[in-house]
Amino acid sequence: MIEDAPQAAHPGKEPQTTGSPLPPGTLGGEQKRSIEQITLLLFITVPFLALLAAVPLAWGWGVSWLDVGLLVFFYFLGCHGITIGFHRHFTHGSFKAKRPLKIALAIAGSMAVEGPLVRWVADHRKHHKFSDAEGDPHSPWRYGETVPALVKGLWWAHVGWMFDEEQTPQDKYAPDLLKDRTLRAISRQFALWTALSLLLPPLIGGLVTMSWWGAFTAFFWGSLVRVALLHHVTWSINSICHAVGKRPFKSRDRSGNVWWLAILSCGESWHNLHHADPTSARHGVERGQLDSSARLIRWFERLGWAYDVRWPSRSRIDSRRSTGEDASRRRKEPAKAA
Structure with missing residues (x-):
């Protein structure tokens, strides 16, 4: 999917491209202080503070079932928008989607408030190209393997990398998305989808309870705590x-x-199989490994909204097992059912 590139001179750094005929997928291109980036930085810190305050506030004035329902609904809406849309579809091409589903997934993923579509996909494709090696934007092994180095690396991989000065060239790692005018527009409208994601829960909470207090608690739990937890x-x-x-x-x-x-x-989080077979539409391939994203992709396929789904066959799974895996775990039936 991505052409080979020379190894970057420093971890996380990438040669800059110039004179690209493709318009950027974010308002600032690769510049760090774009509107989207400022929006993302703001809604990394504010929801995190709300998450810290959640337990004492819940103890003090409680949380309603409406608040819990809004948190769960919008959490899994954004989560599946990221996992099915941004990740498995747009980044890896695990399946093809009819146009309405493609647009819906792009918007749902944007409502997770994890950054614009094009930037997210470009960063993740670069991650796979240099995974846990020099050039990976967010490897926890960036600083070495000692305990202090790993602690520092875990912080970097978790959140620190998003504050780095470098940005992944979008025209190099996501040219397919930049060529799509609608997807490019959705990516550039990240601030709009952020506002929609944060304002819908208090609007619903206020209308259901017909009170400002209901709107406030819905905003706290359904917007701030939900975004922080998903992040x-x-x-x-x-x-x-x-x-x-x-x-x-x-x-x-x-x-x-x-x-x-x-x-x-x-x-x-069935991440080992994903890196062993990145285009697989299903990550949890063993018995008992829950993978709600794969289940939804299966439903989309049955409805005719998704097609050419790359379900992993049993032989494909077994061919990727580490040396020494018990041969008795091999089965004849395919693992395509999600």
Whole structure:
């Protein structure tokens, strides 16, 4: 999907391209202080403060079922927008989507407030190209393998890399998205989707309860706490899942499976298989490995909204197992059912 590029001279750095005929997918291109970047930085810090305040505030004045419902609904809307849309569809081409579904996934992913579509995809493609090696934007092994170096690296992989001065060239890593006028527009309208994501919960809460207090608590739980929780779960795939976890499959990096993140990450924490087979539409390929993103892709396929889905066959899965895996785990049936 991505052409080979020379290894960057420094971790996270990439030669800048000039004279590109493709318009940028973000308002600032690769510049760090664009409107989208300022919006993202703002809504990294504010929801995090709300998350810290959530427990004492819940103890003091409680949380309603409406607040919980809004938090859960918008959490999984944004999470699946990222996992199914930004990640499996736009980044890796795990399936093809009819135009309405493609646009819906782009908007849903944008409402997770994790950055504009084109920038997210470009960064992630670069991550796969240099995974856990020099040039990876967010490897926890960036500073070495000693305990102090790993602690520093985990912080970098979790959130620090987003404050770095370097940006991934969008015309090099996401030219397919830049050529699509609608997707480019959705990416450039990141501030709009952020506002929509944050204002819908208090609007619903206020209308249901017919009170300003209901709007406020819905904003606190359904907007701020929800965004902060989703941010840290997503960032944990970059940090935790590249530092610990089981590695039953062959990959050229240190990606691991972390079972306790599976539900909250919508199946993304089965990260070792993903790096062993990046285009697979299903990450949780073993019995009992929950992968809600794969389940939804299966439903989209049955409805005719998704097609050419790259479901992993049993032989394909077994061919990627690490040396020494028990041969008795091989099965004849395909693993395509999500």
